[in-house]
Amino acid sequence: MEPSKRDPGGASEISQRKAQHVEICVDKQAYAVETGESGLSGVRFIHHALPELDEREIDTTLHFLGQRIALPFFISCMTGGSARGEQINRELAAAAQAARIPVGMGSFRVLFRDESLFEQFHLRRYAPDVPVIANLGAIQVRDVDPARIIAMVERLEAQAMAIHLNAGQELFQPEGDRDFRGIKEAIARLCERSSVPIIVKETGFGIRPADVDFLLSAGVSYVDLAGAGGTNWIRVESYRLAAGEAAIAQEFDDWGIPTAALLLALRDHPRPLLASGGIRSGMEIAKTLALGAELAGLALPFIRAVAEGGKEGAARLVASLERSLRAAMTLAGCRDLAALRRSPLLIEPRLRESAALLREAEGEVGPT
């Protein structure tokens, strides 16, 4: 992969980098960006041979961010800021609108450098009836005047703002940030002033339980765990690095906290959690809800689906996710999402042990 031309932090460098990320993520033959295991294979529902349900009456709807949505999953924050990103955003937003599911946008950081790109991020035009989630990195939340951030989220007509945590990725970007101090305070400050709910998400390495509880007590409305087991952003960056650096990056193939271990470690108290990171099927969506998530999020499968088949490709993916979610709910005897959340589960000892170790390592955690 060609290195981007230097213009540190400038709009053209950000756009080139985004374009490279999309190229690496969608070209399955040339690049392997998924590593590890989400742990969801260690969770099983208990089969109901006598479900006493009509599959056509299963209710998968719920309220999220003030709107009624059709299915308990969303398209995670991805792209924007490059020509291909603009088209992908438009198709993802149109697919979300058609399916009545929420959609996130990629980081709008570039808009502080080049406002002419605004329409690329204005997903509301294509998704007027579903929640649209704006997105910005935690470093920008720390370094940019909160009034400018809030004004941009309002201009974007977003229903929530996701702040992403991506220290791992930054460390393996030659142009990345190295100073991660002051972020907790900046998030708390933004929560106080924001006119829309704030979501904090990782980008594929997970958020440890003590930090989840810190964020919720600081005023964050939802924490999206974005655990390990799917897209590994250090691996993505490794393809933009010279061989020696790339080898160091690949030492982090098994970095991060698996999504299922986190959900299980946090299952003792209900918390407003979103689950993403390595979720690849309707069955896995069902498992994350049964483990305590309010909704599940998927990134890589959606960008690949639109890259291959446009908004129809994304619609086909939604249909297959819905098909297996409904089948799993029927066979687990769950008429609606409330029943799914109460569903008993068989959890393999290895996963139980990981969750117990996580809880132990974190000391006593619990919502404050």
Ligand SMILES: Cc1cc2nc3c(=O)[nH]c(=O)nc-3n(C[C@H](O)[C@H](O)[C@H](O)COP(=O)(O)O)c2cc1C
């Ligand atoms: C092409 C691509 C671009 C992404 N860009 C962003 C971004 O701008 N902001 C963000 O919060 N997360 C971004 N992510 C991370 C995802 O939202 C998600 O947290 C991560 O990929 C793990 O989910 P997955 O395993 O389903 O891909 C991006 C992911 C992909 C695949």
